Amino acid sequence: MTDRPGGLPPITSKAMLEQYLREAAVLEQQFMCQYLYAAFSLKKDPDAGCGDAEFEYVRRWASTIYKVARQEMEHLSVVNSILTAIGGQPYFGHLGTFPTQSRWYATAARARDPERAAAEPAPCDIPFRLERFTLATARRYACMEAPALAWVVPGDRDDLLRWCFQDADGRCGLIEGGEADAGGAGAAARRTPAPPRPLAATTEVGAPPADVELGTVQELYDAIDAGLRRLDAELGSAALFSGHGSGQSEIPSEYDIYLFPICDLASALAGTKMIKTQGEGIAQAPGAESHYQLFVDIAREYEALLAANPGFEPSRSLPPDPRPDQYADRATLLASEAFHIGYATLLAMLTGYYARWTRTAWQASPHLLPMLQQAAFAPMMTMLVRSLAEVVTLLPADDGGPAGVSFDLYPGELELLADPANPLYDDILFYAVPLDMITKILADVLAEPVPDEVRPRLAFIVENVTRIVRNLIYNYQHGIYPRFDPDNPAINCAPAPGCDGA
Numbered sequence: 001m002t003d004r005p006g007g008l009p010p011i012t013s014k015a016m017l018e019q020y021l022r023e024a025a026v027l028e029q030q031f032m033c034q035y036l037y038a039a040f041s042l043k044k045d046p047d048a049g050c051g052d053a054e055f056e057y058v059r060r061w062a063s064t065i066y067k068v069a070r071q072e073m074e075h076l077s078v079v080n081s082i083l084t085a086i087g088g089q090p091y092f093g094h095l096g097t098f099p100t101q102s103r104w105y106a107t108a109a110r111a112r113d114p115e116r117a118a119a120e121p122a123p124c125d126i127p128f129r130l131e132r133f134t135l136a137t138a139r140r141y142a143c144m145e146a147p148a149l150a151w152v153v154p155g156d157r158d159d160l161l162r163w164c165f166q167d168a169d170g171r172c173g174l175i176e177g178g179e180a181d182a183g184g185a186g187a188a189a190r191r192t193p194a195p196p197r198p199l200a201a202t203t204e205v206g207a208p209p210a211d212v213e214l215g216t217v218q219e220l221y222d223a224i225d226a227g228l229r230r231l232d233a234e235l236g237s238a239a240l241f242s243g244h245g246s247g248q249s250e251i252p253s254e255y256d257i258y259l260f261p262i263c264d265l266a267s268a269l270a271g272t273k274m275i276k277t278q279g280e281g282i283a284q285a286p287g288a289e290s291h292y293q294l295f296v297d298i299a300r301e302y303e304a305l306l307a308a309n310p311g312f313e314p315s316r317s318l319p320p321d322p323r324p325d326q327y328a329d330r331a332t333l334l335a336s337e338a339f340h341i342g343y344a345t346l347l348a349m350l351t352g353y354y355a356r357w358t359r360t361a362w363q364a365s366p367h368l369l370p371m372l373q374q375a376a377f378a379p380m381m382t383m384l385v386r387s388l389a390e391v392v393t394l395l396p397a398d399d400g401g402p403a404g405v406s407f408d409l410y411p412g413e414l415e416l417l418a419d420p421a422n423p424l425y426d427d428i429l430f431y432a433v434p435l436d437m438i439t440k441i442l443a444d445v446l447a448e449p450v451p452d453e454v455r456p457r458l459a460f461i462v463e464n465v466t467r468i469v470r471n472l473i474y475n476y477q478h479g480i481y482p483r484f485d486p487d488n489p490a491i492n493c494a495p496a497p498g499c500d501g502a
Contacts, residue, residue, distance in 0.1 A: 008219055008220065008223040009223075010223070010226060010227070010230070011223060011224070011226065011227025011230065011231070012227075012230070013231075014086060014087070014088075014231060014235075014240070016227065017086060017224070017227045017228070017231060018083060018086065018088040020220065020223060020224050020227065021079050021082055021083045021088065021091075021224065022083070022091045023220065024079045024217075024220055024221065024224065025076055025079045025080060025083070025090075025091045025092070026091075026093075026094055026095060027217060027220075028072050028073075028075045028076040028079060029072075029076055029092065029094060030094065030098070030099050030100070030128055031072045031144065031145075032069050032072035032073055032076065033098070033099065033130065033407040034099060034128065034129070034130060034141075035065050035066075035068055035069040035072065035141070036065075036066075036069045036386070036389070037130040037131070037132075037318070037404065037405070037407075038065060038131065038132065038133040038137055038141075038315075039062050039065040039066050039069065039133070040318065040389050040390055040392075040393055040404065040405070041131075041132035041133050041315040041316050041317075041318045041393065041404070042058055042061060042062045042065075042133055042314060042315050042316075043055065043058055043313075043314060043315060043316060048311075049311055049312060049313030049314075050312065050313055050314055051309075054305055054309070054312055054314070057301055057305060057314070058314040058315075061133070061298055061301075061314070064294050064298065065133075066386075068291050068294060068295075071278050071291070073381070074258065074259065074278075075275045075278070075279070076092070077259055077350075077354075078259070078262070078271040078272070078274065078275060079271075079275075080092070080350075080354045081259075081261075081262040081271065081354070082224075082228075082262055082268050082271060082272075083243075083354075084243045084244055084354055084355070084357070085241050085243050085244070085245060085262045085263055085264075085267075085268065086240055086241055086242065086243055087241075087242040087243035088243065089355060089420045089421070090350070090351055090354035090355050090420055091417070091418070092347040092350050092351050092354075092417050093347070093409070093414045093417035093418055094409065094414070097408055098406070098407050098408040098409065099128040099129055099130060099321065099407070100128065121161065121165040121166055121167070122165065122166045122170070123164060123165055123166070124143070124164055124165060124166055124172035125172070126140060126143050126144055126164070127140070129320055129321050130320060130321050130322065130404065130406075130407070131318070131320045131321070132315045132316065132317055132318045132320075132404075133314060133315040134315065135299065135302045135303065135306060138295055138298045138299040138302050139163040139164075139295075139299045140163075141291075141295040142159075142160070142163060142164075142292060142295035142296045142299055143160070143163055143164035144217075145217075145279055145280060145290070145291040145292035145295055146160055146164065146280065146292050147218050147280035147281065147282060147292065148218055148219070151218075151280070151282065156296060159296065159299075159300070160296075163299070217279065217280070218276060218279075218280050218282060221272050221275060221276050224272055225269060225272050228240075228265055228268050228269060228272075229265065229269075232265045237264055237265060240265075241263055241264055241265075241268075244357060244358045245261050245262065245263030258274065277290065278290060278291060279291045279292065280292050281293055302314075316393060316401075316402050317401050317402065318393060318401075318402055318403070318404035319397055319399075319401065319403065319404050321406075322336075322397075322403070322404045322405065322406045323406050323408060324336050324337065324339075324340040324405075324406040324408055325337070326398075326406075327397060327398060327403055328398050329395065329396050329397075329398070329403075330448055331395055331445050331448035331449075331450045332392065332395040332396060332397065332403045334441050334442075334444055334445045334448070335388065335391060335392050335395055335441075335442070335445050335458075336392055336403065336405060336406065337441060338388060338438045338441040338442055338445070339385070339388045339389055339392060339405045339406075340405075340406065340408075341434050341437060341438055341441075342380070342384045342385055342388060342434075342435075342438055342465075343385055343405075343407060344409060344413050344434070345380070345431060345434045345435060346376060346380045346381065346384075346385060347409075347413075347417055348416070348417070348425070348430065348431065349372045349375055349376040349380065349431055350372075350376050351417055351420050351425065352368070352372055352420070352425035352426075352430075352431075353369060353372040353373060353376060354420075355420035355421070355425065356368065356369060356425070356426075357369055363479075365477075365479070366428070366476050366477065367475060367476055367477070367478065367479040367480070368426065368428070368476065370475050370479045370480040371428070371431075371471075371472050371475040371476040372431070373480075374471060374475050374480050375431070375468055375471065375472055375475075379464065379467075379468050379471070380468065383461070383464040383465075383468070384438070384461065384464065384465055384468070387457070387460075387461050387464070388405075388461055389405045390457075391454055391457050391458060391461070392404065392405050394451060394453060394454050394457075395450065395451075395454065428472065428473070428476050431472060432469055432472050432473070435465055435468060435469045435472070436469055438465050439462050439465050439466055439469075442458055442461060442462050442465075443462065445458060446458055446459065446462075
């Protein structure tokens with residue numbers, strides 16, 4: 001049974017609620033990584049295909065896409081905060097190879113509501129893939145983030161109907177055609193898109209149906225909201241929120257990220273509301289800076305620039321859906337391996353942190369939680385993952401074009417991410433040894449004949465990772481200011497009622 005024809009099955013148990021939240025976690029990570037890859041591809045300087053004035057647009061697009069990717073990490077954090085608050089385990093993994101075509105974005109997966117089917121054209125499949133930034137990519141991102149068509153303001157409907165829905169002949173236009181349709185001077189040299197990954201499948205109790213149309217993510221979070229309200233009323237707040245209040249990284253505002261404790265119905269609903277407001281723009285005024293609106297605006301600007309200059313090319317031709325071990329060039333292979341280790345270690349840090357956070361554990365020695373927070377919530381993301389990914393794009397792929405990083409994970413890594421109770425997460429060496437390995441691998445890269453522009457960047461990354469390792473050790477032993485100082489009054493402030501996480 002569903003709440004309405006074509007809607008999602010209502011959440012009737014904590015097991016179902018946890019499953020819906022894990023589905024949301026998988027989606028948010030896939031969004032984030034696709035956006036990051038596209039941002040990595042954008043040019044850093046004007047050239048023959050991107051003049052000085054055009055490059056100002058490209059520079060702003062890169063800033064916007066990185067902002068959206070950071071907020072997707074924020075959404076992933078909120079979802080995991082709700083998971084741990086209700087007594088579940090955090091989930092920072094994904095299903096199978098990455099990126100995997102989401103069941104939530106494949107049109108044929110679910111019979112559509114007959115009334116909506118009669119009123120709207122059929123939506124297109126929206127592929128999940130890592131690819132360079134093109135006009136088709138911008139349009140695809142707008143479709144991924146769009147609310148249900150009924151929520152779309154009239155001025156946007158025509159564009160979304162053209163970009164995201166099948167025409168009278170059942171064709172999907174640019175979304176289906178991928179980057180080959182985007183035009184530009186480098187079109188002939190672009191790499192062939194990889195075939196779509198298999199649909200992600202879930203066999204756990206209460207798994208949502210495989211659905212893929214505009215507004216699906218909005219419906220997913222609406223279903224989560226309804227489930228939270230229903231279970232809070234049926235079970236009581238204490239029984240529903242039986243885990244630990246997530247004081248994780250209480251960041252009021254940094255890098256356009258807002259994290260706060262989630263420990264009851266009000267704070268959980270505040271978290272999902274923020275996700276929908278930032279993503280689809282639900283409850284925002286028309287034209288506000290939601291992810292959906294930002295990508296719509298970028299796509300329209302791209303169209304205008306391409307109409308004025310058919311040779312406009314804002315991005316470099318990174319390979320679609322690369323694998324971490326696909327490169328023959330030794331420097332590229334080693335740098336890609338270092339990125340893989342860094343990204344897997346970041347996910348492990350987040351998993352250990354979200355699984356173990358409590359206020360008493362935070363203050364206990366050795367200071368595992370302050371160590372993980374200080375490493376994961378900035379240095380690992382900005383000083384290693386983003387920086388090294390951008391360096392990899394300066395190294396050669398096997399066909400002579402620029403290389404790109406992979407966000408794929410090996411089966412053993414996925415199994416470990418799905419097992420947050422594993423005692424490895426309590427061991428500082430579990431986090432420090434891979435980082436030390438990265439510095440050694442990057443030293444080997446520097447011994448190779450890499451481009452001159454790569455050397456200072458790699459050397460700086462090695463310095464940063466070395467600092468991260470040293471800070472890991474210091475923070476593990478001493479904590480971080482101000483919490484490690486027992487005489488500091490800041491640590492004696494009373495937490496919000498029910499949010500102490502002790």
